Amino acid sequence: MSNTDPNHFDVAVVGxxxxxxxHxxxxxxxxxxxxxxxxxxTPLGASIRNFGMGxxxxxxxxxxxxxxxESRELWLYLAARANFSAREAGTLLFARTAAEHDVLQEFMIVRARQHEYRxxxxxxxKLEALYNGRFRHHRSALHGTEDLQLYSREAMxxxxAYLHSQGVHFRFNTLVHGAADGRLSTTAGEFRAERVIVCSGHDYLTLFAERLQxxxxxxxxxxxxxxxxxxALPLTHAVLTGLSCTHYGAFSDLPTARAVHAEIEETAPLLNKHGIHLLVSPTPYQxxxxxxxxxxxxDSPPFNSEEVDNLMLGLVEHTLATRVKVVERWQGVYGSKGPGPFSALAIDDKTTAVLMHTGIGxxxxxxxxxxxxxxxxEGDALPSGNPAAAPLPTTALA
Incomplete structure (x- = not known):
């Protein structure tokens, strides 16, 4: 498109x-x-409040x-050009009990082979050799070598900045309060685009409220x-425990995962009550x-529970075999409980809404x-997060 009208674009993205x-x-x-x-x-939502896990x-x-x-390859490409950290050490998922170890074994024997998980x-x-024996109190560890760590508050x-250098126009401090048929009504005036893509996170009221409701x-x-x-713990891997086997779709539908869920309910029911499972992501700053x-x-009430924080601190100190000190606390928030892990919705001929319904954006x-x-x-069908083909993970802001 050769049009240089400052208020007319090929593609307008909201969010x-x-x-x-x-997009x-x-x-x-x-x-x-x-x-x-x-x-x-600046971006302040789910995308900077998370663990930064790819x-x-x-x-x-x-x-x-x-x-x-596909996202992993794109992250590595962009990190090299936009100069942000994307570490490739992978994840360690520790089995602390026999039930958790059974899930990892079943995953290795069945799913990892069938679908070529690395x-x-x-x-x-091999477990003893990790970090000078620090994790010897666990039964086993699943090392996922495809997983990335991104420090979101710097990466975003x-x-x-990189996209701006490539020619993307950014209109920050600008609320889009109407979008239809290639026209956007905003607090900075009216704009037009050949295609409008709305990625408004967990805001279900400002745009397309009737459709989203x-x-x-x-x-x-x-x-x-x-x-x-x-x-001193120079951790380079992200860390999870067998608790995550009940949350992530790669494990949660395996027959052995039922025993882990029952074990949590019997020994630590508060973890299930609060939907707690441990994720530890090291930043570039130790x-x-x-x-x-x-x-x-x-809605997302602003009040944090000290009980929840204490449960998580107990988990991390046991898993990492070290005492810890809190530097910062915050709330993450993301859209959830949709018809599958994501939705790509055709609103009209020029307008599309794309929403994540899990914390794995x-x-x-x-x-x-x-x-x-x-x-x-190309005029093809929009991608679909079909729940039958992709079990919905109820996991964190990864």
């Missing part, structure tokens, strides 16, 4: 979270004139695993922590981002943006 930036990148690399509209001064290992077979693998199961001497602004969507609120360890809990509703968002943009430009 500068990872989904919005993914902006997919469009600008195809030579299109792109604008991104964001109500705040998690491949936890995704269920099917479209979510494919999207995570993983290994560490036991005995760096990605914005019928989907009965929810918000998920999480309690998050940033920690320092009391003794600190740890730790969580998380899951509370679902139509960092893991799959770049791949999803690429697929949506390709489908729109």
């Amino acid at each position: 500068s979270g990872i989904l919005g930036l993914a 902006a990148y997919a469009a600008v690399k195809r030579g299109l004139r792109v604008a991104v509209f964001e109500r705040t001064n 998690l491949v290992t936890g995704q269920p077979p099917g479209i979510m695993l494919d999207l995570a693998r 993983v290994s199961l560490l036991q005995g001497e 602004p760096a990605l914005v 019928a989907m009965n969507l929810k918000q998920c609120r999480l309690q998050m922590l940033r920690l320092k360890t009391e003794d 600190e740890l981002i730790v969580g998380d809990s899951h509370h679902y509703g139509t 960092m893991s799959v968002g770049l791949g999803l943006g690429e697929r949506v943009m390709k489908a729109l430009l």
Whole structure:
């Protein structure tokens, strides 16, 4: 398009979270004139409040695993050009009990072979060798080598700066309060675009409220922590435990996972009550981002529970065999409880809404943006998060 009208674009994206930036990148690399509209001064939603995990290992077979693998390659490509950290050490998922170990064994024997997950199961001497024996009190560890760690609060602004350098126009502090048929009504005036893609996170009221209300969507609120360890722990892997086997779709439908869920209910029912499973993501600054809990509703109340934080701190100190000190606390929030892990909705001939219904936008968002943009430009069907093909994970802001 040769049009240089400052208020007319090939593609207008609403929202500068990872989904919005993914669509902006997919469009600008195809030579299109792109604008991104964001109500705040910088991305402040789910995409910077998370663990920064580009998690491949936890995704269920099917479209979510494919999207995570596609996103991984895009993250590595962008990190090299936008100068942000994308570490490739992978994840360690520790089995603390026999039931958790049984899930890892079944996963290795059945699912990992069938779907070519790049993983290994560490036991005995290999487990003992990890971090000078620090994790010897666990039974085994699943090492997922495809998983990335991104420091979101730096990666997202760096990605914005890179896209700006590639020609994307950013309109921050601009609320879009109407979008239809290629026209956007905003607090900065009227704009037009050949295609409008709305990635408005868990805001279900500002745009398309009637359409989204019928989907009965929810918000998920999480309690998050940033920690320092009391003794030196140069952790380079992200860490999970067998608790995650009941949350992530790669494991949660395996027959052995039922015993883990029953074990949690019997020995630590508060973990199930608060939807707690442990995620530990080391930052580039020798600190740890730790969580998380899951509370679902139509809104996200601002009040944190000290009981929840204490449960998570107990889990991390046992898992890492070290005392920790809290540096920072915050709430994560994301859209959840939709008809599958994501929705790509045709609102009208020029308008598409793309929503995540789980906390794995960092893991799959770049791949999803690429697929949506390709489908729109080529006239193909929009990608679908079919629940039958992709079990819905109820996991964290990865």
